[in-house]
Amino acid sequence: MQITVNGEAREVNAELTVEELLLQLGIKAERVAVEVNLEVVRRERRSERRLAPGDAVEIVSFVGGGAGW
Amino acid sequence: MVDPSVPDAFTIGQKTYRSRLIIGTGKYKDLAQTRAAIERSGAEIVTVALRRVSLSGEDSILQAIPAGVALLPNTAGCYTAEEAVRTARLAREAGLTEFVKLEVIGDQRTLFPDVEETLKATKILVAEGFTVLPYTTDDPIAARKLEDLGAAAVMPLAAPIGSGLGIRNPYNLRIILESAKVPVIVDAGVGTASDAAFAMELGCQAVLMNTGIAGARDPLMMAEAMRDGVRAGRLAFLAGRMPKRLYASASSPLEGMIASPGG
Numbered sequence: 365m366q367i368t369v370n371g372e373a374r375e376v377n378a379e380l381t382v383e384e385l386l387l388q389l390g391i392k393a394e395r396v397a398v399e400v401n402l403e404v405v406r407r408e409r410r411s412e413r414r415l416a417p418g419d420a421v422e423i424v425s426f427v428g429g430g431a432g433w
Numbered sequence: 434m435v436d437p438s439v440p441d442a443f444t445i446g447q448k449t450y451r452s453r454l455i456i457g458t459g460k461y462k463d464l465a466q467t468r469a470a471i472e473r474s475g476a477e478i479v480t481v482a483l484r485r486v487s488l489s490g491e492d493s494i495l496q497a498i499p500a501g502v503a504l505l506p507n508t509a510g511c512y513t514a515e516e517a518v519r520t521a522r523l524a525r526e527a528g529l530t531e532f533v534k535l536e537v538i539g540d541q542r543t544l545f546p547d548v549e550e551t552l553k554a555t556k557i558l559v560a561e562g563f564t565v566l567p568y569t570t571d572d573p574i575a576a577r578k579l580e581d582l583g584a585a586a587v588m589p590l591a592a593p594i595g596s597g598l599g600i601r602n603p604y605n606l607r608i609i610l611e612s613a614k615v616p617v618i619v620d621a622g623v624g625t626a627s628d629a630a631f632a633m634e635l636g637c638q639a640v641l642m643n644t645g646i647a648g649a650r651d652p653l654m655m656a657e658a659m660r661d662g663v664r665a666g667r668l669a670f671l672a673g674r675m676p677k678r679l680y681a682s683a684s685s686p687l688e689g690m691i692a693s694p695g696g
Contacts, residue, residue, distance in 0.1 A: 369488075370485040370486070370488075371485075389488055390488075391486055391488075392493075395493065395495055395527055395528070396486055396527055397483075397523040397524070397525075397526035397527035398526075399519075399523060402519065404522050404523060404526050406526060407526070422485065422523075423485065423486045424483050424484060424485055424486060424523050424527060425483070425484070425486045425493060425527055426481040426482065426483060426493065426494050426495060426504070426506065426524075426527060426528065427459075427481065427482050427483070427484045427494050428457075428458040428459045428460070428461065428464075428467055428481065428482070428494045428497070429457060429458060429459040429480070429481060429482025429507065429509050429643075430456075430457020430458065430459045430460070430480055430482075430507075430509070430594075430641075430642070430643025430644065430647075431457060431480075431507065431509050431534075431536055431544070431568065431594045431595075431620070431621055431643060
């Protein structure tokens with residue numbers, strides 16, 4: 365199925381969970397936040413939250429910054 | 434890091450700090466310099482921005498933050514309340530902290546706050562349990578409205594972000610300080626240590642800066658200068674300055690001169 369991750373289209377297995385997606389992408393899961401279709405998926409729910417075709421996933425983390433970027 | 438026996442501790446939300454300098458983590462040469470600047474500034478709170486992860490897996494800013502230093506995620510780069518709220522929710526999930534430096538910008542050229550959107554976002558985030566530290570203009574009415582909505586502090590700008598112009602309107606800051614019951618933190622515009630000292634002398638509870646340190650020729654030395662500037666200004670505020678006089682007033686005794694004046 366096709367989803368978008370950080371704005372880019374991606375082909376993934378059907379019913380993939382958020383946790384599995386992070387694992388596939390090789391993202392260290394501790395200090396990232398994940399949003400699916402504008403809703404934050406809490407870390408304790410990542411293993412149960414399954415993705416559906418067309419889902420828009422955002423994965424964010426902290427970067428250096430003060431203001432105005 | 435928090436020591437309840439410290440005199441004149443700085444309290445924000447439920448937490449207390451010794452340092453009254455909060456610094457941003459952007460614009461440094463690399464993570465090593467970021468870390469060294471934080472250490473040398475003595476800051477116990479640092480602000481960080483939130484961005485999409487790079488799938489190539491670069492080093493995290495969190496590696497540059499010394500243990501015991503608190504994270505203050507910011508919504509830098511947001512132009513609407515909606516974007517800022519969304520960013521704050523993600524920041525809470527990523528950083529496991531309720532603190533947020535709320536920033537809703539109105540215009541790319543000035544980076545001035547959009548007060549209307551900031552008020553909207555403050556209301557929503559306070560209701561969701563965030564400790565909201567909003568970046569705002571030096572408008573006393575805006576500051577009062579933010580406080581009324583439950584902001585944990587108000588953070589008026591001294592001058593535009595990254596401008597280094599210093600405290601452009603100390604009179605407005607004084608008016609804000611007169612009535613604020615939450616900490617007033619000068620956020621943006623501080624260019625050198627005397628600016629930081631001046632903000633603290635006015636009675637601000639803390640100063641937040643990024644470019645003032647990162648943009649110096651020697652950022653690490655400036656980090657130390659800012660640490661001392663904030664501390665000096667705070668002490669001067671607490672000490673209470675002498676009154677200004679038009680004429681001289683001798684500070685040595687007039688008695689016992691070897692020749693009497695005029696004789």
